[in-house]
Amino acid sequence: MQTDELASPVETDALVIGAGPVGLYLVFQLGLQGIRAHVLDTLRHAGGQPVELYGDKPIYDIPGLPACTGQELADRLLQQVAPFQPAFHFGQLVAAIERLADNWFVVSTDKGLTFRTRSVFIAAGVGAFLPKKLALAELAPFEDTQVLYHPPEALDVTGQHIVIAGGDQAALEWAIQLAERPAARAARSITLLHRRDVLQVDEHTLARWHELLREGLVSFVVGQIKGVLQSDGPHRTMTGLHISHPDGTESNCVADRLVVLQGISPKLGPLSNWGLAMSRKQLTVDTSTFATSQPGIFAIGDIVHYPGKKKLLACGFHEGVLAAFGAAEFLHPERTGPLEYTSSSQRLQQLLGVSGPA
Numbered sequence: 001m002q003t004d005e006l007a008s009p010v011e012t013d014a015l016v017i018g019a020g021p022v023g024l025y026l027v028f029q030l031g032l033q034g035i036r037a038h039v040l041d042t043l044r045h046a047g048g049q050p051v052e053l054y055g056d057k058p059i060y061d062i063p064g065l066p067a068c069t070g071q072e073l074a075d076r077l078l079q080q081v082a083p084f085q086p087a088f089h090f091g092q093l094v095a096a097i098e099r100l101a102d103n104w105f106v107v108s109t110d111k112g113l114t115f116r117t118r119s120v121f122i123a124a125g126v127g128a129f130l131p132k133k134l135a136l137a138e139l140a141p142f143e144d145t146q147v148l149y150h151p152p153e154a155l156d157v158t159g160q161h162i163v164i165a166g167g168d169q170a171a172l173e174w175a176i177q178l179a180e181r182p183a184a185r186a187a188r189s190i191t192l193l194h195r196r197d198v199l200q201v202d203e204h205t206l207a208r209w210h211e212l213l214r215e216g217l218v219s220f221v222v223g224q225i226k227g228v229l230q231s232d233g234p235h236r237t238m239t240g241l242h243i244s245h246p247d248g249t250e251s252n253c254v255a256d257r258l259v260v261l262q263g264i265s266p267k268l269g270p271l272s273n274w275g276l277a278m279s280r281k282q283l284t285v286d287t288s289t290f291a292t293s294q295p296g297i298f299a300i301g302d303i304v305h306y307p308g309k310k311k312l313l314a315c316g317f318h319e320g321v322l323a324a325f326g327a328a329e330f331l332h333p334e335r336t337g338p339l340e341y342t343s344s345s346q347r348l349q350q351l352l353g354v355s356g357p358a
């Protein structure tokens with residue numbers, strides 16, 4: 001379903017910002033209304049907070065599901081929405097929304113994707129999940145080339161000196177998968193750099209890490225980056241890092257690539273500049289349709305505020321239902337008919353692909 005390489009601008013009826021649980025359920029409800037959506041998220045996967053913040057922890061208050069983990073909830077929502085074939089675009093931060101004279105919107109991302117859409121749905125939760133960056137200006141010129149915050153899984157590291165900054169599960173798993181690559185694709189050196197000598201990982205990962213350390217396939221440096229070593233000449237490249245250690249000593253470390261995996265944190269980001277009415281840093285909405293102050297832009301989930309709002313999954317799902325009905329009325333007023341049930345409507349069942357033609 002991932003479609004990253006698109007000719008911009010993409011034209012669509014509906015564009016959803018946020019592939020968290022509420023955004024996913026909204027896409028399902030839009031599907032029942034006959035509206036196919038494009039979905040954008042800064043993360044590399046769907047699921048929002050339940051996957052990022054409590055993926056392996058149980059949730060007990062989803063209607064009809066006595067217990068499921070955050071990851072399981074996301075998997076089930078993706079399975080439910082699959083018949084409507086939404087187009088997901090991951091690793092994309094929505095940077096701007098502009099209304100055109102014909103009342104369509106142009107939505108653009110930090111990676112240069114542009115959409116022309118008739119309606120926009122903001123399901124941005126507590127903000128865009130973005131990687132925590134290293135606070136060292138000297139690294140900025142090398143970002144996306146030698147300094148990577150979103151390393152692609154198949155990153156080519158052949159013959160290179162790789163430094164991984166971080167000390168949690170994601171950083172260790174990355175270091176381990178690099179160390180386990182076949183000789184033909186192997187890095188020249190793999191160094192894990194963390195400010196403390198305590199690693200926050202599960203037992204199995206820690207055991208594997210110690211094996212690789214003993215075999216000399218990886219090394220571990222405790223310290224913080226204080227500077228960047230660079231090549232001379234007009235086209236500067238990063239050649240290494242200057243590191244300070246907790247005992248007050250300093251050293252240099254060769255680095256062709258620095259992969260930073262220090263976790264993620266949500267940032268409200270550009271959303272506050274989109275000219276929408278807000279209260280307490282959240283979007284205010286009409287609770288009958290979840291329309292924002294701008295016709296054609298709807299908002300649901302943790303990002304909205306209204307009297308009595310509760311930041312709970314069940315509340316967000318309800319908001320998605322009403323937003324989808326509101327959007328159907330906005331986009332296709334001519335189609336409005338009586339309420340139909342998925343349990344009995346052949347039309348809806350056909351849309352879901354669960355019954356033959358009527």
Ligand SMILES: Cc1cc2nc3c(=O)[nH]c(=O)nc-3n(C[C@H](O)[C@H](O)[C@H](O)COP(=O)(O)OP(=O)(O)OC[C@H]3O[C@@H](n4cnc5c(N)ncnc54)[C@H](O)[C@@H]3O)c2cc1C
Nearest residue numbers: 018020022041042048049094124125127128129301302313
């Ligand atoms: C630790 C914890 C436990 C919880 N347990 C429960 C529970 O047991 N039961 C319950 O009902 N609720 C629980 N919640 C609350 C629940 O997780 C939230 O209500 C729910 O995740 C809100 O869903 P959402 O889709 O609105 O937002 P989110 O889950 O935050 O998803 C929003 C998505 O939008 C993306 N995004 C935001 N801005 C942009 C942008 N500009 N461009 C691109 N993408 C963007 C983000 O990256 C994110 O993936 C818990 C929350 C936490 C933190």
